[in-house]
Amino acid sequence: MRRPGIAALLLAGVVAAGVVAADRIGPAPAGPALRPTFASGAWLCPHGGGEGSSAAIVLANPGDRDVDARLTTFGARRPSAPAAVTVPAGGQLVQEVPSSERGSSTLVETFGGWIAAAWRLAGADGAGVGIEPCVAPSPGVWYAADVGTPQGTQAFLVVMNPFATVAVVDVVLFSADRAPVRDAEWTDLEIPPRRSVALAVGRKLLGEPAILAQVNAQVGRVGVGSLVVSRGGGLRSAAGTTSPSSTWYLPLARGAGAGELVVGVPGSEARSVTTTLVAAGAPASSPTQAEQAGTSAAAYPLQAAGPSAVVVRIAGGGGVVALRAAGRGADDAATAGTSGPAADWVVPPTAAGAAGLPGLVVLNPGTIEVRVRLRLLPSGGGDGHEAVLRLPAGGLAEAPEGFLEQDPTASVLVRADAPVVAFGAGRSTLGAERYAIAIGIPVPIGAIE
Amino acid sequence: MTSAPEPDAAVQQSFPTVLVILVARGDPARLRACLAALAAQTYPRLGVLAIDDGTDDGSHELLVRALGAERVLRNERPEGIARCLARAAAAPVAEKADHLLVLHGDAAPDPDAVARLVEATAIPGVERVGIVGAKVVDWDRPRVLRDVGRSADRFGHPFSSLLPDELDQGQFDRVLDVLAVDGCAMLVARDVWRLLGLLDERLDGDGVLDLCWRARVGGWRVLMTPLARVRHAGGRPSPEHRRYEEDRAALATILKNYSPWSLLAVLPLAALLAAVRLVFLALTRRFEEAVDLGRAWWWNVVHLPGTLARRRRVQRSRRVSDRALRRFTASAGIRLPRWFQTAERIWEEQRQLDEADEPGAGGFRRRTVSLARAHPVVVGSTLAGLVLGLALRDLVGPEPLAGGILPAFPEGAGPLLAELVSATRSTGLGGPLAASPALAVVAAVSAIVPGGAAVAQKVVLAAAPVLSGVLLYRAAVRRTARPGASIVAALAYGASAIALWALSEARLSTLVALAALPPLLERIDVAFAAGEPRDGRRRLAAGLAVTLALGVAASPGVALPALAAIGLAALWGPARLRGLQVTLGATLASAVLLFPFVPTLAAGGGAALGSTVGTTDPLAVLRLALGPGPGTWPPALFLPVAAVLGLALARGPQLGRTWRTAVLAVLGLALAWASAVGWLPPALANAPTWGALAAAGQAFLVADGLASGIGGLGREAFGFRQIGTALLAVVLVAGLGLQSIAVVLGERAVGDPARIPAAWAVVHGTSEGAFRILWLGGDRPEPFPPPGGDPAYRLDAGPASLRVGLTGREGASILDLARPLAGPGADALLAALRDLVSGSTAHAGHALAPFGIRYLVAREGDLPPAVLAVLREQVDLDEVPAAGLHVFRNAAALPPAAALQLAEGDEPLIATPAPRAAWRLGSVRSVPLAPAPGGWAGRVPGGSWVVIGSEYDPDWRLRDDGGGSTAPVRAFGWALGFRPLASDAEVRVDYGAQLPRTLGVGLLAVLWAVALWVTRRPVAR
Known part of the structure; x- marks a missing residue:
């Protein structure tokens, strides 16, 4: 009688041990993550425009296969007929797009590979130019930090809805000293499907040198950029961002050397803002620190002697930045910067025309020396010229002299052994002095060989 | 034997003449005894006329020697009792007799039986006695009663109040006024047979009830006198058609003997009950009985003119209303004999106990225990029914069910049958994968049940747990021969977490697995058991094949534990070779029974066998709680704990089988966990089915333990067995109680x-x-x-x-x-x-x-x-x-079937083999095509591509109203596409190769009919 009982207990013991073992073994390991093939993509280009302005989308293909793209421009009326183009491998294509409305924007759809997209907007009579990378479609809250409305400027929020459903947005404006502005007209604002609008910030908040705009899509999705037109024809253009960050990198080069850093703090708590200037061939400047209140935007003046990068650290949480760089003429430049280094970048051309004075700056925020290869991506493709840089840890360097001048209108592929930050900064002196800065477009891992 | 000398007048008056009509149909030994008994009769005015009904075993010679050739009539071939009696009644000697005594050749009356029968015709105060019957006892066991008079139900079926092998203890020793007597020794008054005739020749020996009923209608009494005792051997015709003859006679009897009003009330009800019985017999695979029932009704339809002619004669002689005869009809009107009779018996037992017992809690407890002991199945089923009724209360009501994983049912059986027969799939992304044959069962339910899809869903969901409990019980009974232990095991099975989870979420596949696995496992055990299968290897294999096919049709994963059980038995069972022969034969046969469905099972690397649900928590797997729901809480551990105790208590020659079951149960648990956490390939990963294996195994262990533990405890010294049995009882009672509470109070995933x-x-x-x-x-x-x-x-x-x-x-x-x-x-x-x-x-x-x-x-x-x-x-x-x-x-969605007007330059994107080409499609205007029987139809603008999100097959065709037919191209690398027509047209898209599938389904139906016939249940006696 006892043996079956003991055997049964043993079996129960085996089962109990099995339960313990199963708990420890756990689930089977998941397979490897699927690698993206970048077979299709999309860029939102809220470039804006206006009467007499001209816009173009710069498509740069750092890969080894041609990539097809389809461009559709939106405004307050029906979208344009899509334009189908092919961007050659190792080259770029500059496609003119309509920009007769303040709120003009373009959707770029790509097929067959990854390409970088940036917009170039020139004011009426070419007095000013703004260049900025296009942004990826993203839901949620957008921020634009370069919409200040000091005297003599008109600032616009370009809000684009290239999607098939209506978007309903709330716009809030933060400034230095005032309470956040929530205007009834800009609350539950409907952006119809496949439309794009420009919101004049000055109509809601005038005379503020630093304004952070928050565009919250309650329903649907949008893309946001900023457009600032100054008296005398100057034009600045910057992309919005959906990702407040605690670290930002911005360029300050090829201009007058002066600039203004706008820091926006959307959160309610105060932040400590530390700014460091890194110049080529010189040690980093001593950081300057400032305390900034929550739900505010503030402007911090900058002065650089030569090509420099601005490193902004926002302690206590995330923030949004924009850099307004003064040009040597009436035209200023602006960029929203980038929050993360990457090994590979595509930097759009920042000089207009063959007579432009292009510039490219690479920052090494790491702790080891980095070897950087540069390759031009000319219009029409082909074997672009190459160059090599060496950057010390924490250092900054410009493209070798004469490199960019081989094709001032070409994009540049920047490939480094370690994460770096690449910017473009250029001037054009044909006619009015035009000045533009643009952050590069990080190339996703695996997009190119 | 010779007749007695002519009596004088006084004797004539006090002793009416009796002519014995002795019908001999063989069995000379008993005939000799019968003749001797007649010769020993004390009644003085007795004559005998014998009829040899076509015998060839010496009976005729025996009769001639005993009675003389002039007293023996002979049929050249057997004509039946009724015709024999009719021939005898036509003889001149019968005209003169006051009474006819019908006597079978295998009946031996006591010496004073005839006298007692005659005596009963002249009881003071009892007039118009038409028929008198005797107390009939068994020939070989004279203490066993065979007949003491009969009644009938309202539908003409004879009913005897005798229990099987009831002993004669004098309990019926009084003259009884009955509806009918046994025809083996029956005294019929001359007035009766001359007016009403004797047995209906069409009904032969089954016409005795009819004759007696006619006599009753005519105002005569029918008595049974216990003083006249007759021994009877009771040879019956072939048992295969007993139901046919009974039903035939019953219907003919009521057609003749009921008044028009009574017939109007009874006949429709009889027809309805016959229909219900027919369905019940068919569903329980008692096909021969179902055929018999149908034949019986058909016989009455065919012979209606004759019946009506006899009816007129009966009704002309009517002197008594049907109401007056109601006291002779039995209470079992609906003829659910076992259940009704068992319920009546239980009621009577409890009533007697109530009278005998003292009041108070002690009496109630004793009665409860005695009731449970005496009728465990009834008690268990009643309790289960109560709990299940509360568990399924959400199914009551007109609102459709929703929630869980309950699938949508189409309205009516048509769409289900259409899908079953269709050569292409109308769901998913189309393609050739055949639908499950189980849809035929769902279609049958939908067709039978009124109220549409909503009611059909409820019927299927309510029937599933009942079926699994019943099948577990039956398998456990075959396994242990202990109904009490088996019903407890079935209750535990039904109260297991996996069963309750499956019911809560309306997991039809899991419910089918829970129903199919117990008989499968039991039959596999039998195949590998030491002794030859009682039903024979072929029948065992056929039954196993049908069960496996039914299970796999609705729950393909059932094949996994079945194969596991076969594999384990092949390694460990006593009769491995025979077992492998039977089980592999059954597996092949089940594949044949599912042949159109086999490619579906194999598709996607056996994806149909797997399941993507389960739980990764080993403790939850241990208690079979594979998902949330009432009854999946920690007390659900009662079943595995009870299984361990059952395993410890089990003993006897089947211990090896018990241990195999235990190994299977543990294997089921391990594989259920491994399935959910991804350690098994998809075709083998089916946590619900492995869990069902574990549950069935655990329930069998409970049955084995109870069967071993309860019997004989009192004869053993106190020790482990007593403690173990008590523990097992406590675990089961607590577990079942708590699970019942959870079921009643918990909220199910399926509901309104x-x-x-x-x-x-x-x-x-x-x-x-x-x-x-x-x-x-x-x-x-x-x-x-x-x-x-x-x-x-x-x-x-x-x-x-x-x-x-x-x-x-x-x-x-x-x-x-x-x-x-x-x-x-x-x-x-x-x-x-x-x-x-x-x-x-x-x-x-x-x-x-x-x-x-x-x-x-x-x-x-x-x-x-x-x-x-x-x-x-x-x-x-x-x-x-x-x-x-x-x-x-x-935003880019296309209808599943539509005509597409593409942007310029996009046409090459349709027919390119690269699936990613669809990404580049620009704006598309679509005109949907509507589903039509066998395909789609609609109006298509000229220049539009017709694209259908269904797998490409070259046998599809697009037919336009101009008579044209377009072959398809492969769209987007996999779908159906048709190049643009030149102009607008009404089109129809249909499949041109339906015939092979239609023939295949027809063949499948034939195969199933053959399989069900081969595995039919023997005729119940």
């Missing part, structure tokens, strides 16, 4: 339409036309929110792994029962999803458009964050506000 998330209205309520829904979920083995059903596939993508399902706009459908998402269409869909989750595309909407997918739906919080981010980055997927769900609407 409020079980569907409110956000579902975003998808279902606001969209028009046909479309498909892609269901997505994170890498957890859980179902989708209702009505998404269970995931069809797991996409392995590392941290972005997903579960995927595809349904129509109504959600999961019963048409997809046991049918996987597999084939070129599914491969293309999964490739598109890999592109999506890997971040390789920003045009997932376009990628999913050729599949007709308009919505992507996931439970809020269920998607990996990376996947949710990727979805939100798509330019053609727009998230729709929906509380509790993530709903993405596909």
Whole structure:
């Protein structure tokens, strides 16, 4: 009688041990993550425009296969007929797009590979130019930090809805000293499907040198950029961002050397803002620190002697930045910067025309020396010229002299052994002095060989 | 034997003449005894006329020697008792007799039997005695009563109040006024037989009730006198057709003997009950009895003129109303004999106990225990019925069911049968995978049950747990021969967490597995057992094949534990060679019974066998709680604990089988866990079915332990067995009690339409036309929110792994029962999803458009964050506000079947073999095609491509109203496409190779009919 009982207990013991073992073994390991093939993509280009302005989308293909793209421009009326183009491998294509409305924007759809997209907007009579990378479609809250409305400027929020459903947005404006502005007209604002609008910030908040705009899509999705037109024809253009960050990198080069850093703090708590200037061939400047209140935007003046990068650290949480760089003429430049280094970048051309004075700056925020290869991506493709840089840890360097001048209108592929930050900064002196800065477009891992 | 000398007048007056009509039909030994008994009769005025009914065993010679040739009539061949009596009654000697005594050749009356019969005709105060019968006892066991008079139910079936082998203890020793007597020794008054005739020749020996009933209608009494005792051997005709003869005679009897009003009331009810019996007999595979029943009714239809002619004669002689005869009809009117009689018996027992017992709690407890001991099955079934009724209370009411993974049922049986016969699949992404033969059963339910799909769903869901409990009980009874232990095991099985979870979520496949596994496991044990199968190897194999086929048809995963059981028995069983022969033969036979469905089972690497749900928590697996629901809480551990105790208590020659069952149960647990956590390949990973194996094994262990533990405890010294049995009882009582409470109080996943998330209205309520829904979920083995059903596939993508399902706009459908998402269409869909989750595309909407997918739906919080981010980055997927769900609407969606007017330059994108070409489609105007029987139809603008999100097959055709026929091209690499027509046209798209499938289904029906006939249950006696 006892043996079956003991055997049964043993079996129960085996089962109990099995339960313990199963708990420890756990689930089977998941397979490897699927690698993206970048077979299709999309860029939102809220470039804006206006009467007499001209816009173009710069498509740069750092890969080894041609990539097809389809461009559709939106405004307050029906979208344009899509334009189908092919961007050659190792080259770029500059496609003119309509920009007769303040709120003009373009959707770029790509097929067959990854390409970088940036917009170039020139004011009426070419007095000013703004260049900025296009942004990826993203839901949620957008921020634009370069919409200040000091005297003599008109600032616009370009809000684009290239999607098939209506978007309903709330716009809030933060400034230095005032309470956040929530205007009834800009609350539950409907952006119809496949439309794009420009919101004049000055109509809601005038005379503020630093304004952070928050565009919250309650329903649907949008893309946001900023457009600032100054008296005398100057034009600045910057992309919005959906990702407040605690670290930002911005360029300050090829201009007058002066600039203004706008820091926006959307959160309610105060932040400590530390700014460091890194110049080529010189040690980093001593950081300057400032305390900034929550739900505010503030402007911090900058002065650089030569090509420099601005490193902004926002302690206590995330923030949004924009850099307004003064040009040597009436035209200023602006960029929203980038929050993360990457090994590979595509930097759009920042000089207009063959007579432009292009510039490219690479920052090494790491702790080891980095070897950087540069390759031009000319219009029409082909074997672009190459160059090599060496950057010390924490250092900054410009493209070798004469490199960019081989094709001032070409994009540049920047490939480094370690994460770096690449910017473009250029001037054009044909006619009015035009000045533009643009952050590069990080190339996703695996997009190119 | 010679007749007695002529009596004088006084004797004549006090002793009416009796002519014995002795019918000899063989058995000379008993005939000799019968003749001797007649010779010993004390009655003075007795004559004998014998009829030899075509015997050839010396009976005729015996009669001639005993009675003389002039007293023996002979039929050249057997004519039956009725014709014999009719011939005898026509003899001149019969005219003169006051009484005819019908006597069978295998009946031996006591010496004073005839005198007592005659005496009963002249009882003072009892007039018009027409027929007198004797107390009939068994020939070989004279103490056993065979007949003491009979009644009948209202439908003409004879009914005897005698219990089987009831002993004669004088309990019937009084003259009884009855409806009918036994025809083996029956005294009939001359007036009766001359007016009404004797037995109906058409009914032969079954016409005795009819004769007696006629006598009653004519105002004569029919008595049974216990003083006249007759021994009777009771030879009956072939048992195969006993039901036929009984039913035939019963119907003919009521047709003749009831008044018109009575007949109007009884006949429709009799027809209804016959129909119900017919269905019951067919469902329980008692086909011969069902055929007999049908033949009996048909006989009466054919012989109606003769019946009516006899009816007129009866009704002319009527002197008594049917109401006056009602006291002779038995109470078992509905003729559910075992249940009704058992209930009556229990009631009578309890009433007697009540009278004998003292009042108070002690008496009540004793009565309860005695009731449970004496009738464990009834008690257990009643308790289970009560709990189940409360558990299924949500099924009562007119509202349709919703929630869980309950699939949508189409209205009526038509769509189900159409899907079964169709050569192409109308759900999923089309293709040739055949529907499950189980749809035929669902169609039958839908056809029989009034009230539409909503009621059919409820019937199927309510029947499933009952079926699993009954089948577990029957298998356990065959295994242990202990009804008490088996009913407890069945209750434990029904109260297991897995059974309650399956019921809560309306998991039809799991419920079928729970029903099919017990008989499968028991039959496999029998195949490998030491002794030869009682029914023979062929019948065993056939039965096993049918059960396996039925189970696999609705729950393909059932094949896995069945094969596991076969494998284990092949390693460990006593008769391995025979067992392998039987089980492998059965497996092959079941494959034949499912032959159109076999490719479906094999598709996608056996995807149909697997399941994507379960639990990764080993403790939950241990108690068989594979998902949430009432009864899945820790007390559900009662079953495995009881199983361990049962294993410890089991003993006897079947201990080896018990241990094999224990190993299977442990194996089931281990594989259920391994399935859910991804350690098994998809074709073997089926946590619910492995869990069902564990549950069935555990229930069998409980039965084995109880069967061993309860018997003989009192004869053993106190020790482990007594303690173990007590522990087992405590565990079972506590477990069943707690599970019952959980079932009654808990909320099931299936219930009223409020079980569907409110956000579902975003998808279902606001969209028009046909479309498909892609269901997505994170890498957890859980179902989708209702009505998404269970995931069809797991996409392995590392941290972005997903579960995927595809349904129509109504959600999961019963048409997809046991049918996987597999084939070129599914491969293309999964490739598109890999592109999506890997971040390789920003045009997932376009990628999913050729599949007709308009919505992507996931439970809020269920998607990996990376996947949710990727979805939100798509330019053609727009998230729709929906509380509790993530709903993405596909801006590029195409109807599942439509005419497409493409942008300029996009035409090459349709016919290119590259599936990613769809991403580049520009603006598309679509004109949907409506589903039509066998395909689609609609008006197509000229210059439009017709694209259908169904797998390409060259046998499809597009026919236009101009008589043209267009062959298809492969669209998007996998789908159906038809090149543009020159001008607008009415078109129809249909499949041109339906005939082979139609023939195949016809052949399948024949095979099943043969299989069910081979495995029919023997005629019940």
